[in-house]
Amino acid sequence: MTFLLEMREKLRNFYGKYEIYVAVAVKFILGIVVFLWINSGIGYLERLNQLAVVLLLALLCAFLPIGAMVAAACGLALLHFSALSLEVCAIWLGLVLLLFFLYWRFAPGHGYSALLTPLLCYLRVPQVMPVAMGLLEGPSSYFSVLSGAAAFFYVRGIQENIAVFTSGEEAEGFSRLSSALKLLVENKEMYLFLVSFLATSVIVYAIRRQSMAYAWKIAIFVGNLVQMIILLTGYILLAMPGRILWVILGTLLSVGISLILEFFFFNLDYSRVERVQFEDDEYYYYVKAVPKVFVAKKDKRVKRITPKNRTTVSRKQLAEELDIDQDLLD
Amino acid sequence: MLNEERILLMTKMASYEKGEGKECLPIRQYYRKDFISYQGIKTFFSSTISFGILLLFRLVYELEDITELMSSKLLSSIGVSLLAEYLAFVAVFEVAAYIVFSRRYAKAAASAKEYYSILKKVQKLQEKEEKTQPSEDWK
Numbered sequence: 001m002t003f004l005l006e007m008r009e010k011l012r013n014f015y016g017k018y019e020i021y022v023a024v025a026v027k028f029i030l031g032i033v034v035f036l037w038i039n040s041g042i043g044y045l046e047r048l049n050q051l052a053v054v055l056l057l058a059l060l061c062a063f064l065p066i067g068a069m070v071a072a073a074c075g076l077a078l079l080h081f082s083a084l085s086l087e088v089c090a091i092w093l094g095l096v097l098l099l100f101f102l103y104w105r106f107a108p109g110h111g112y113s114a115l116l117t118p119l120l121c122y123l124r125v126p127q128v129m130p131v132a133m134g135l136l137e138g139p140s141s142y143f144s145v146l147s148g149a150a151a152f153f154y155v156r157g158i159q160e161n162i163a164v165f166t167s168g169e170e171a172e173g174f175s176r177l178s179s180a181l182k183l184l185v186e187n188k189e190m191y192l193f194l195v196s197f198l199a200t201s202v203i204v205y206a207i208r209r210q211s212m213a214y215a216w217k218i219a220i221f222v223g224n225l226v227q228m229i230i231l232l233t234g235y236i237l238l239a240m241p242g243r244i245l246w247v248i249l250g251t252l253l254s255v256g257i258s259l260i261l262e263f264f265f266f267n268l269d270y271s272r273v274e275r276v277q278f279e280d281d282e283y284y285y286y287v288k289a290v291p292k293v294f295v296a297k298k299d300k301r302v303k304r305i306t307p308k309n310r311t312t313v314s315r316k317q318l319a320e321e322l323d324i325d326q327d328l329l330d
Numbered sequence: 331m332l333n334e335e336r337i338l339l340m341t342k343m344a345s346y347e348k349g350e351g352k353e354c355l356p357i358r359q360y361y362r363k364d365f366i367s368y369q370g371i372k373t374f375f376s377s378t379i380s381f382g383i384l385l386l387f388r389l390v391y392e393l394e395d396i397t398e399l400m401s402s403k404l405l406s407s408i409g410v411s412l413l414a415e416y417l418a419f420v421a422v423f424e425v426a427a428y429i430v431f432s433r434r435y436a437k438a439a440a441s442a443k444e445y446y447s448i449l450k451k452v453q454k455l456q457e458k459e460e461k462t463q464p465s466e467d468w469k
Contacts, residue, residue, distance in 0.1 A: 094383045094386065097383055098383050101377070101379055102377075105373070181391050
């Protein structure tokens with residue numbers, strides 16, 4: 001445990017020292033992953049479906065606020081959809097504008113969660129996002145996770161029904177528009193995710209703010225349990241048993257990552273709780289203070305107390321030098 | 331001569347301006363009422379555009395039903411119900427904006443309070459320094 005705490009302090013110090021470079025590197029890597037994912041999943045516009053474009057965009061976004069990456073990702077998807085079908089593009093534009101006007105205006109920021117949610121949805125393990133947001137952020141940020149999930153389900157819907165939008169015979173103009181919209185509006189799995197994400201975040205947030213001991217751990221376990229129950233029930237009702245294994249795997253991963261987050265952001269030592277009471281003119285205060293688990297970085301200082309050129313002295317020589325009997329040195 | 335205390339306070343201020351202050355200080359430039367009204371106007375436009383997009387979505391989604399509905403109902407009654415929906419939609423977002431932005435203003439005001447108190451201290455220290463410095467004639 002001490003080793004882990006030391007590692008945490010080292011990581012924190014490293015981040016504090018090289019914050020600017022770490023932030024740029026993280027954004028650059030995230031940018032590459034996001035733009036590659038978009039290009040590989042919906043790369044309908046050949047000109048943009050190139051590694052150079054991905055690297056250039058990621059590099060540009062690495063030096064800009066995270067909101068720029070969200071905008072770039074939405075823009076890139078829009079251009080790809082425009083090459084597929086204008087109807088799909090129109091619905092995507094409507095969805096992005098709706099999210100922008102209804103949500104981003106009230107709670108800007110949280111770009112990381114908006115980008116990570118669809119990525120984790122793609123990897124089939126998005127359960128960690130609502131739990132992490134419930135632990136680290138306030139209620140206004142939860143909608144960024146919901147926005148990311150809605151965007152993912154629309155993109156996946158298009159991918160799964162690509163034939164509707166590529167064949168020019170059956171579906172024309174308005175019916176394509178209607179089909180694209182139905183992918184969003186009639187997607188029951190999306191509603192299931194949105195409900196479970198929102199419920200999980202709110203539950204985690206409500207529990208972790210309590211002053212009880214081990215509030216974060218309880219929040220993590222209850223939140224994940226509730227989320228798993230909602231998702232499992234939903235998938236059984238939707239008759240999609242194939243997803244159940246992924247729900248369990250995602251929940252286990254979510255518990256693991258949440259515990260790591262707790263270790264980094266809220267590691268308290270409940271064995272050393274202090275309770276104090278005092279008063280002023282207007283109030284009486286009952287204060288419970290829980291110390292953080294903290295280990296100071298080991299400051300290794302090597303102090304030489306022997307000369308570099310160590311000379312060995314025999315017992316006999318030492319006894320002669322001190323002018324004492326040799327037996328006294330035993 | 332460097333004044334360490336003043337440098338310390340100015341560093342604190344610069345750090346605040348770069349971090350939390352980036353968001354809070356521009357808000358504090360407004361009076362509370364002005365800030366909330368300004369955000370209310372912006373919310374009106376954004377919620378109107380959002381309602382327009384949702385209406386378009388609905389038109390696309392329910393086109394067949396709408397043609398039936400229009401033949402059975404009077405156009406004016408559809409207009410009235412749409413207007414009611416629009417007003418309710420905008421009202422919900424205006425209330426949300428009032429709550430969100432009044433809280434944000436209160437938070438910014440509390441956060442900037444310390445900044446301004448440090449600013450005053452720095453000003454006093456600077457005035458004190460200027461007084462204690464020998465005038466040009468004495469040099």
